[in-house]
Each structure stands twice: as C-alpha cells, then as structure tokens.
Amino acid sequence: MMDVMNKLKILSDAAKYDVSCSSSGSNRKNTNKGLGNASVSGICHSWSDDGRCISLLKILMTNYCIYDCDYCVNRSSNDLPRATFTPEEIIDLTINFYKRNYIEGLFLSSAVFKSPNHTMELLLKVVQTLREKENFNGYIHIKGIPGADKEIIDKVGMYVDRISINIELPSEEGLKLLAPQKNKDSILKPMGQIKSGIIQSIDDRKKFRFSPKFVPAGQTTQLIVGATGDNDLKILRLSEGLYNSYDLKRVYYSAFIPVSTSPNLPVLKSPPLVRENRLYQADWLLRFYGFSANELLNEDKPDFDLALDPKCDWAIQNISLFPVEINKADYHTLIRVPGIGVKSAYKIIQARRFRSIDFMDLKKLGIVLKRAQYFITCNGKHYGIKSMDSEKIRKTLVYGNQINSGHEQLSLFDKVSIEDRFIQIGGQI
C-alpha cells in the first residue's frame, strides 16, 4: 500500500497543468451546522512558487490512463509513477485541509481509468459522500470526463459547484494529430448538456424555490496554447463561441509545456507565456469590455503583438477614434481607452459629476496614465504629446521615451516582455 503522502505528491503533480484555480461564482450556504460554505467572489488561500493562486485542493483521483494523448503528461505510454486515491482518502484530505483553512474546497479530476463511465462513477461517489454523509458545503469543482453518459454527469451536477470539460486542443486537426482517441463531439456534447441542465435548474428554481441547484458556478474549459499551429484569431473565435453559445464562465489558456518528445509536437525553448498572457487579456476584453474577436484580430493580422497588450494594439490600429475626452465620453468609450479599466471608468464617471476633472484629478483617483496619456484629453488638453501619430505612439509605448542605439532597444524590448509576464490577470488593462 502506498501512503497518502506519496499519492498526494504524484496526483497533485499530475493535476498541476490544469490552470483553473477559481473558487468563485457560488454562494452555497452552510446548513445544519455542517462544514463550510462558498464565497461568491472566491478566495485564494496561498500562492505557489509559480505565482499561481491556490484555492482548491487540485488533484487527480488516478493518473492511470487508457488514452495516449501526445501532449499530456499522463499518457499511457509515458513512464512515470502512477497512483490511485481511494474515495476515503480524498474525503479525509479535503475535510482536514478545509478545517485548517488551507483550501476553499476540492477540484477533483482524473485520468480515464478503465472507461469514461467507470471514472465518472468514482468521481460521483466522492462528491456524493462529501455532500450527503460529511455535510460538506465547501466549493467543489469536478472535471467532466469526455464520453461519460449524460445520466452520470447529471447526478454529479447536483452535488458540485462547477464542472469543466477541457477542450485542450483548439481545432479538430489538432485533436486528430495529438489525441486521436478523443473527438470534438465527445467534448462538445456534454458541454451542451450541462448548459441545458443549468438553464433547466434556473427555470425550476423560479417555480419551486427549493429545487436543487445544478452546477451553480457554471462550467469552464481549458485551451492549450502553442501545442498546435492554431493562431490567436482561431483560439479567440473559439472562446467567443464558447461564451456566446455555451454560456461558459471562463476559458482558461495554458501555455504548452513540452512534456514529451513526440515528433507531432513543436520544439519549444520555453512555454509561450507572453502569448498566453495576451490571450488572457484579450479574453478579458471579450467578456468585460464589449470587444469582439474580429475587432481585435483579422485574417491579415491573426496573432497578437507580443510587445503590446491587445487593447493598446487595437487602439493604435484605430487611432482615428482617439483622443477621447475624459469629461464627456460615455462608459463604453472610456473602457476602450488603453490603461482605463472598468473600475477607473466608474471612478471617472462618479468624480466628474461634481466638477470637470483634469490630469491631476486622474492621478489622484489612482488612474495610471502610462498608457492612457496618449489616448485622452482633459477639457480639450493633451497630456504632453504633440501629435496623434500612431507609429510614434506605438514606439513610445514599446520602447519608452528615448530611442537610442539598437543594443538598448533590444534590452528595453526584453524588459517589456518580462514585465508583461507579471501583468496581473484581471487588472486594469
């Protein structure tokens, strides 16, 4: 018998490439003096050495897999230590971690063990016991196994807060090449079913207040960036479709980390982290800033500028829409200004109701002018720029104010990209 410590090491290591960590979107209450509740905004409990938020106990039930997908570390042909948790072990870890406030809940995933249905049944047993026997009301995120029957997924949905089914490869060609045992249908069909289940449950709750919630925090998915030749436009259009047609809460992007030397995979020196960050920023623009994929990219320019964030990139391509007058522009126009996010726009709108505001006021409100200064006026005045020449603005944004020798340009450029790695996802874009 392998001890729990070793299993935890193996099965959390195997789960770490799933980037989702969110514990938000559910307001499950603690009933009958049970253990735990969910916080709508989500809570991070720690940050691992790679700077990612740790919110949930993220583990696989098992990493024994019948599939052999090239891009995946758990593929059956990969020689690595394997382990399987018993349901009791998972429950004990979850409860004891939760009581010590290490975690917000459980994110349980699994490799495909024996069959999709068999795996899904085992996951069901864990969540059913946690909810019904242990009276656990903390957050639970379950991975839907592509190919599992609707009946089992429906049952799981009654116990959990969130389900995700990972698309991973953003095109059919990609799937055929790297994961021939999966297909588009086995992924999209259950996503459609979960969507209907959620709509059904919301309807039912309008009629019968106490009918149970089904996946109250919605569903999410993950796309791997850089394992296939798919460009940013293709990925972003897919995300847009998932938000619009499948009501997804989030699409996560994961820079591909080479975990095998299969000839089907690209050779990468390091994971494309800046590209991953650009996609997250663009994703934010789709969900909160009213942009569409086709505004940000097109067939002539299908990939993001790695040196500029997508909003700056867009603004420079559409320089005729600028400058924007801070004292007049409406909310939707303000949030399209580079450097002005949702919060800043609200602050501006509130503050200018009392009197017109100038650049000093913007600074006092905590609005960062680093990028915004090139795209706005306050009472008709520019902030120290002489023309709206898009090429000049782009250069200043990328290289800073002085353009000197070629050597320094290069180092400044490097500085931009490293800094970009640290841009906070969800901050003011």
Added chain:
Amino acid sequence: MIHYIYDGSFDGLLTAIYEAYYRREELDDIVPIDSMEENFLIQRIYIDTDTEKSKKVYEAIENKISKEALRRITYAYLSELPRHGIDILKYVQLGFKIGPQVDLNLSNDIVLKIDNIRYKVTMEQHRLLGLVRFRELKNGIFYASLEPDFNIVVLLAPHFAARLANENWVIHDVKRGIGVFYNKEEWIVKDIQIYDSLIVKEEEEEYQELWQTYFKSIAIESKVNPVLQRRYMPARYWKHLIEK
C-alpha cells in the same frame, strides 16, 4: 495645536467627534491614548468615553449620511493609520454637509483618502480570509495566529463563524494581544495572554506535512516566479503560514 485623547475604543472616538462638534474647537488630531506623541506644542484634552454621546453620533451618521459611511468610518478606525482620527472627523463633517452622496465625491481629498483606507483594509481582510492557518490543538480547538497590518480580526470573525460553525476556534492577533473566540454559538473579541506552548493534536503535524507536500508539488517548475508570488502573498505574512 489641540489633540483630543480618547481611550482607543470606537465609542471613545465617536465621543470625541461629539465633543468636537459641541465645543466647536479647532482640532489638529484625535488620538488614542496609547499612541500619543511627545510634542511641546500640543495641548491635550482628554475625552471621557460616554456611550450616550457615541450612540448619538453613530445614529446621526447612519441616518444623515449612510450605512456605507458608517462602514468606512469603522474601517478607517481599524486601520490605525496616522491621523485617521482627524480624517474621520473631517469626513463626518463633510458627510453632514453633503449627505448620502458624499462617497461619490472622489475628487475631494478627504473622501478619496477615506476611500483609499477602506480599500487597503478590505484588501487585507480579504487576503487574510485565505491566509489564516488553523492548527488543531489537543483539546480540539482550532487555533490561528497572525500579525495583520490593520486591526481586522473583528472583520474575519463572521466569515469563520459561518464556515466553521461546528468547531471551537480562536484567531489570535499576536501584534495587538487580542483574539476572536468562537464556541459553536457566538464569537467575541477579548484580550489574550500569550500561550507559552500550544500542544497540538497528534495528527496535526501529519496534515501540515501533507499540506507542505501539496504546496511544493502543485507549482510548475518551468514557470517559477517568486516576484509574482511575493506580490500576491507579501513576505510579512509568511511567518504564520505553514507552507512557507
């Protein structure tokens, strides 16, 4: 320069605000007794806490300004930042002039300052909801120690009372010598003696090791980023964590 000196309680602060109105004195600051500064120019006036006066101020703020204003004043008080006393007085004066709309007036320096303090205190509160670490003691009590920048244990209590409803727990602010105690029914804030040595339950260390193992193995080596980690989880909080 007149300083009002109060006993450090929230009621004391509100009494001082009452007196400032009643006496119409030009104040330089309102200061809790344990953080008085030595300065020859300061004229100190000691304010006796009077719960009837403080209640009047409390209700006036709630009714004439807003519940939100009351919340902001509480947060500014808990921040214990330099000059928060006089800032609160100015904010209250402005609030009585403008009414419920006061907080929208962000181009006003004092409104903005109170808003920034609210933001900082809320940030730390939210951060610590995640960073509190309980250890299970031999007697079954879950004990957590911390040293927050602001005096926020009182803001953490309702969250854990709902979440760990069926446990006995203590959250100990070591820096201020106070703690929240919860007994499966209700919570209170009390002064707390420093425990010489807390005896933990046998399996406690096992779970701590499991957590440390998990913490290590969940990080992706090729993405290691200590700068980002520190930005989210500043090093001053590490002392009371188990994983760092």
